[in-house]
Amino acid sequence: MSALAEREGRKRDYPVKAGAVIAPNTPAVLVSGYLTTVDVLTGIAAGVTTFEVDNSLGADGAARAEVVTGEHKFSNAGDITIAHVGQTAYFVTDGQVSISDDTATRNAAGKITQVDVNGVWVSVGV
Structure with a gap:
C-alpha cells in the first residue's frame, strides 16, 4: 500500500x-x-x-x-544551562521551562536546543 x-x-x-x-x-x-x-x-x-x-x-x-510545532523560546526558570542542551525541558507555566519535572508534576515541553541570556529554545510538538 x-x-x-x-x-x-x-x-x-x-x-x-x-x-x-x-x-x-x-x-x-x-x-x-x-x-x-x-x-x-x-x-x-x-x-x-x-x-x-x-x-x-x-x-x-x-x-x-x-x-x-518546532523550536520555540521560553523563559528559563533559572536552572537550565548550556550543559542541558539535548535534554528534556518541562513546563513550569505556559511561558517558562525548567530542567526539573518536579517529581513528575510537570509536562515535558520537549528537547532543549539552545540556551542564551534571554531564554531557552525548546523543540516542541509531535
Whole structure:
C-alpha cells in the first residue's frame, strides 16, 4: 500500500478537550488525543497555539485548535544551562521551562536546543 498523503510543514490541527480555554501563542498538550493547557498533567507537548480557542462550554472535540510545532523560546526558570542542551525541558507555566519535572508534576515541553541570556529554545510538538 502506498502513502495516503504527504505533509511538509509545522502546523497541526487537534480537537480541544472539554472545558479548555487556550490562549493564543501558548504551548498546549495532548491528553488522550485532546488539546488542552500545559497545567493538565500527563500531556504530550503538541505545539504552540496560533489563535485563542474557547471550548469552555463544549464537549471533547467540539472545538479545534491549530498549533505550530518546532523550536520555540521560553523563559528559563533559572536552572537550565548550556550543559542541558539535548535534554528534556518541562513546563513550569505556559511561558517558562525548567530542567526539573518536579517529581513528575510537570509536562515535558520537549528537547532543549539552545540556551542564551534571554531564554531557552525548546523543540516542541509531535
